[in-house]
Amino acid sequence: MQLSDMERGMLEGERGDAVRTAMEILVALGEIFDADRLLPVRSVQIAGVSYHNLGDAGLEFVEQMATDGRAVVPTSLNPAGMDPDRYREMGIDAEFAARQMRIVEAFRRMGVNTTLTCTPYHVGLVPARDDTLAWSESSAVTYANSVLGARSNREGGPSALAAALCGRTPRYGLHLDETRRPTLRVIAAGSLRCPADWGLLGAAIGQQRPGALPLIETAERPDQVSLKSLAAALPTFGGQPMFHVAGVTPEAARHALPADSLCVDAALLRATRERLEIGAEDRVDLVTVGCPHASLDELEQLARLLADRRVVAPLWISTAPAICQQAAKRGLSQTIELSGARIWSGTCFAVAPLKGRFTQVVTNSAKGCYYGAGHNLFRMRLASLERCVQTALAGRWSEVDR
């Protein structure tokens, strides 16, 4: 891999230990993936924030890098393992909270904007088409690549931090035109009535053809929330952080139709749902919304559905701290919380220590089903946002009107 004199200096430690470690990571990854050089990045988004996942070793690494590392490009941060302000109400112990806050503080010392969200594009961090990024949260990477036409590989936490400290990322993978070409034509024949159904579509494609980059043909017109839902599910189930939707996403028209095809009809969607819902009962311990983080529009919708009502089963909503503040200014948070529902901000139920606290969980997120079942051993059920609210109000699941 070709390095400039400045990059070579960084590798030799001219800019301190953290930058040297960071450059070693970028060069090693560049060599492994046959990159020819490093590209300057416009922004970085770092995942791997929850103490639940990082543990003490991850905490030590981040603090070590913070001794002399500073972000040189705009850098934002994924959710933490708890709401930083309301962790007690969430049932998170003080020991966990203290270590979690040390991680967040170390990122802050490095000049990282502690947005604590998986949806930076909801809080004003919207990349432009063809921008080079080093983002790591899989749904955000997929949204940026697919919906916004920016370019990012799915970075790990350390490689994203390395990109932040060096302002660079190795040129390989989705930074290259040829890698962004679709490899699978998907005919979405089953009806997609709500964002949760788009997540189910992503799960079906990912499970049927892991790694494939789909070009999806559908008569439906997805809204932003539906695309967010698809962007969360596809990499979770199939590992692929990019898709095209014909007539919708910016790069779809650039490419010829792939020869390989998959029809996702109503039967396949149903079978996919049944796999996600193995072991689900009518009893409900928890209803969750906001994976990826709820937008202001979704909070408005929730406020309408919950106004003057009272939940029976706990309803947890996760969103970005910045969105939570906006919702509070508009009175939405008050309406939602008066119902007994809770808005946790800056956290994520996939990375919070919730194992053992719930069993039967209903969500509007296919990605949430995967992590709920895999990490926390929950029995999951997937439903539209409206159905999630109805279930919380009723306190149990009902098959009626599904």
Added chain:
Amino acid sequence: MTELHGRTIKRGRGAGPVLFSPAPISFFGGIDLERGVVSEPGHPLHGQSIAGRVLVFPHGKGSTVGSYALLRLARNALAPAAIVIRRCETIVAVGAIIAGIPCVDLIDIDRLAQVDSAIVEDGVVSWADD
């Protein structure tokens, strides 16, 4: 003296007894981080210590959190002296770099299967012939 030349993932020198694994290793979940011992049930090295060894294996597997597991091992003074790997991927590369473990890949690891002890230095693996 036999020398094999590979690609440097992490520079530096490490020497010690060779521990050869024909199977991939997961550092998160597959290693007991407080004892430095392979803990994955059914793994060919199950129960063996990787501390201070020249650890030779085909490739890594498992969670990306495995990179931090290598750092944890190093902090506990239980890290391998060096890592020799057929084909490195992100988890092991990042782990070796942040933990400061000399690491080389693109090595025909089968040649180390019967070697007692080896030295890794800046992308070169060497050992004394019998």
